[in-house]
Amino acid sequence: MIITPEKLKKWLDNDKNFTLLDTRPKNQIKQYPIKELKCIFGPPDSIDQIKGDKVLVCQFGIVTEGMILENDLQNSYSLLGGVQAWNEFIKDKNDLSRWSRQTILEEIGIDGQKKIMKARVAIVGMGGLGCPAATSLVAAGIGTLNIIDGDTVDLSNLHRQHLYQPEDIGKEKVSVAKRSLENISSQTKINPFNNFLNQSNAKSCFEDIDIIIDATDNIVSRQIIDKVSKDKNLPMVYGSLYKFEGQVGVFNTESKIGYAELFPGNISGGKTCEEAGVIGMLPSIIGNMQALEAIKLILNLEPNLIGKLLIYDGLQHTTEVIEL
Amino acid sequence: MITIRLKCFSQVKYALGENEIIFELENGVFTEDLEKIVRKKAKGKLDDVTLSTAVNKKYISKNTELKDGDEVAFIPPVQGG
Numbered sequence: 452m453i454i455t456p457e458k459l460k461k462w463l464d465n466d467k468n469f470t471l472l473d474t475r476p477k478n479q480i481k482q483y484p485i486k487e488l489k490c491i492f493g494p495p496d497s498i499d500q501i502k503g504d505k506v507l508v509c510q511f512g513i514v515t516e517g518m519i520l521e522n523d524l525q526n527s528y529s530l531l532g533g534v535q536a537w538n539e540f541i542k543d544k545n546d547l548s549r550w551s552r553q554t555i556l557e558e559i560g561i562d563g564q565k566k567i568m569k570a571r572v573a574i575v576g577m578g579g580l581g582c583p584a585a586t587s588l589v590a591a592g593i594g595t596l597n598i599i600d601g602d603t604v605d606l607s608n609l610h611r612q613h614l615y616q617p618e619d620i621g622k623e624k625v626s627v628a629k630r631s632l633e634n635i636s637s638q639t640k641i642n643p644f645n646n647f648l649n650q651s652n653a654k655s656c657f658e659d660i661d662i663i664i665d666a667t668d669n670i671v672s673r674q675i676i677d678k679v680s681k682d683k684n685l686p687m688v689y690g691s692l693y694k695f696e697g698q699v700g701v702f703n704t705e706s707k708i709g710y711a712e713l714f715p716g717n718i719s720g721g722k723t724c725e726e727a728g729v730i731g732m733l734p735s736i737i738g739n740m741q742a743l744e745a746i747k748l749i750l751n752l753e754p755n756l757i758g759k760l761l762i763y764d765g766l767q768h769t770t771e772v773i774e775l
Numbered sequence: 776m777i778t779i780r781l782k783c784f785s786q787v788k789y790a791l792g793e794n795e796i797i798f799e800l801e802n803g804v805f806t807e808d809l810e811k812i813v814r815k816k817a818k819g820k821l822d823d824v825t826l827s828t829a830v831n832k833k834y835i836s837k838n839t840e841l842k843d844g845d846e847v848a849f850i851p852p853v854q855g856g
Contacts, residue, residue: 692855
């Protein structure tokens, strides 16, 4: 069983009777002291002898979860996110334990999680790419998400657009998506725009936004996003699909080229998803790659796909990265 | 003669029916020459598709002379999302 920092604080405030055990090595306890919490030093072999409810503490909440499972410890709770999440909760009254599996990553940590929670992302197109990208960003704790699409849910969407259910057919995609995303997490502020992107509404869709995710299904929309991305100096995370194959890239940032330079002039891409078809799993792969690149932009993580075009082939499971 | 490896993606792959094709070409061939050869080989299936060009995994915006051993990719602006 697990207990969040917020719930543990309630136990303490309510004078609940339980024992707190710090299972970390003594040198780690000294290096990273736990704030405002009196624990007894609890080496694993002594835990089972303690009667009543126990809360086990380690650095990130992973060791103690394993300890409880492996030793079949009864009446024992692992503090989710461990000392890292508890200390942050005490400092800012902000329970980040939900994201403990990513804050444990040295590339993210508590500071990175806070950046993610302040970041503002717009997703244009809530179809095959937009659904997984939005899902992953909301689950990751993104601060604000503008979702832009004027379409309604269709039966043929359901094999790849998992925010929608059969009963949603005929409803506005952004309204249904907002509800589904809020069920994943209420942490993210979701702003639905029930319109297709065009030259005149683009600026309002991207107001106070840090990153644009291009999850559209046509060249004209991509060209509009590219232009606004350049005008407003916002990175464009491009994604597109064809049958078993997808493309991902990050355009218009760090002096790298954009869509209009990669595909200049009056271009034609032949068939769309509707005409060419797409395997249902592919949008989840490519949409999640776009979400990952957005997170890397927020955290300034390298290597990334800035100035690159990644082509993924789902049949061969091969990737090709083209320098732009 | 030079040997060029063409890597095929998206519409190019489906038009030619191959993931990769080796071409033996005369010296002095440029990327646009190879694109014409590819389009002819596709028998009209690429007529409505714009192609961007990469040589040795690097995008190029200008017609470029190919060297022996170069790897070329013609990349279409895929639309689906």
